[in-house]
Amino acid sequence: MLSDADRDIIRLANDPLFPRWLEQIRAIGGCAHPIYLSGSTVTRDALTGELISSYSTAGEPGERLAVRCRNRRASVCEPCSYLHAGDTYQLIRAGLSGGKNVPGAVRNQPRLFVTLTAPSFGSVHRFLDGERCRPRRDGGECEHGRPVGCGLVHAENDTALGRPLCADCYDHVAHVLWHAHAGRLWDRFTTAVRRHLASAAGIPRSKLRxxxxxxxxxxxxxxxxxxxxxxxxxxxxxxxxxxxPSPDWATAQLLTDAVHTAAQSANVRVPGSDAYGTELLAFGTQLAVRPIWSFADDEGPTDDAVAAYVAKYVSKGTAETGAGLDYRVTSLDDIHAAVVTSHVGALMATCWRLGGLPELERLRLRSWAHTLGYRGHILTKSRRYSTTYTALREERAEYRRGDTDPTDSPAVVTDSNWRYVGSGYTAGAALVAAGIAEDHVMSRQLAREAIEDEGRGWEL
Structure with missing residues (x-):
């Protein structure tokens, strides 16, 4: 007996426009949640009014065109997340090595790779590569009757990692409030870096630029x-x-000192309340500051390594990291029903409770309970760091057109009229799209293996 998906595939295959529909889905790489647009684009000569080109969805399957959803999360749409990670790699690398309209001389500037962490909100189980988690010679218990130490040697994939030794001792409120103000903390950090540099050079902060x-x-x-x-x-x-080039006095060592000072001094003060006791939020004591090298060196990461590292994490969703959900919750019942650890569930519930306080209404904690109160963008950059996602997407579109699109010329006028008409797939279409996405993954894997084989042959 045929399933609904099988019958839907047969229906699609018998449609006269099935080849064109298949071509559309291949063009978007098997996007898991495509968006459908209906409309037209007409390009004319600006002087004579002569028609140069035109396109309309009137002849397309369903009179619509499928475009990518552009979701960065691999757990939501792997094909689009792959492209997003690639764009992120190019964006970060351009700011380190040049390219994408960024001069190559940028690699000669002082550059650091910095890791800033949150402070401790309570003892949690940790992986120490063969060493005991939290050894306590004299044992001891907390006020809730739970051990204050852990003598186990956790495996790297142990589900206990990151969970509090005592959930009642853990400061869930401070954790959530820190997340809610993490973006402001980063702003205070960047301001403090600039202030330290200006002070070291003996110039007013307003004249640093x-x-x-x-x-x-x-x-x-x-x-x-x-x-x-x-x-x-x-x-x-x-x-x-x-x-x-930066001034001679603006050295990598001075920048390192500025980062250390800024990380220690940056803070955000939260007005006190009877519902919570945290008033001053700051970064944790764990700080990593490493120079970035253009070529492999034992002292620090390279341009490519930093770009690849950032790109790897930008496509990870909250649920994929086990630190929340990829969708918003609308009630405490949603939080209780969510498939998350007890630690994450407690943080989400804390967001919901604090979100009901009038003094914290501006933080919109209930709207961001699925991300544990963090409401910032996963990746941000200063305006002059490098290129933009929009520029990278336009460059890719021009490459696919063969750089023959006439719309960039001032001598033409383009009239576009588009509207949203739907999204997603039917059951059978979803299976076909998933197969196309798998083919793309296999093609990339084969390409990587071919490059690796070629490299090994060269070594031999």
Whole structure:
């Protein structure tokens, strides 16, 4: 007996426009949640009004065109997340090595790879590569009657990692409030870096831009304990931007000192309340600051390694890291029904409880309970760091058109009229799209293996 999906596939295959529909889905790489548009584009000569080109969805299957959903999360749409990760790699790398309209001289500027962490909100189980988690010679228990230490040697994939030794001792409120203010903390950090540089040079903070520009790019990542930490690139440029050498006094060592000072001093004060006791939020004591090298070196990561590292994390969803959900919750019942650890569930419930307080209404904690209160973008950058996602997408579109699109010419006028008409797949169409996505994954894997084989042959 045929399933609904099988019958739907037969229906699709018997449609005269099935080849064109298949061509559309292949063009978007088997996107898991395509968006459908209906409309037309007409391009004419600006002087004569002569028709140069035109396109309409009137002849397309269902009179609509499928476009990518562009979701960055691999758990939501793997094909689009792959493209997003690739764009992120190019965006970060361009700010380190040049390219994409960024001068190659940028690699000569002082550059650091910085990791900023959240403070401790309570003891959690941890992986120490063969060592005991939290050994306590004298044992001991907390006020709730639970051990204050752990003598186990956890495996790297142990589900206990990141969970509190005592859930009642753990400061869930501080954890949530820290997430809600993490974006402001980063802003205070970047401001403090600039202030330290200006002070070291003996110039007013307001005049620093006349001497140098500090550029940043950062990605947010959830740790095992479900706390956000930031990986960031910090670069010094001259006043004219990436291609302009920074002043002689703006050295990598001075930048390192500025980062250390800023990480220790940046803080956000939260007004006190009877419902919580946290008033001052700051970064944790764990700080990593490493110079970025253009070529392989034992002292620090390379341009390519940093770009690849950032790209790897930008496509990970909250649910994929085990630190929340990829969809919003609308009630406590949704939180209780969510398939998450007890630690994450407690943080989500704390968001919901604090979100009901009038003094915290501005933080919209209930709307962001699925991300444990964090409401910032996964990746952000300063304006002059490098290119943009939009520019990268336009470049890719031009490449696919063969760079023959006439719409870039000032001598033409383009009239476009588009509207949203739907999204997603039927049951059979979803299976076909999934097969196309798998083919793309296999093709990339074969390409990587071919490159690796070629490299081994060269070594021999």
């Amino acid at each position: 006349d001497h140098l520009v500090v550029s940043f790019a950062k990605v947010a990542e959830y740790q095992k304990r479900a706390a956000i930490h930031f990986h960031g690139v910090v670069r010094l440029d001259g006043p004219a931007g990436p291609g302009d």
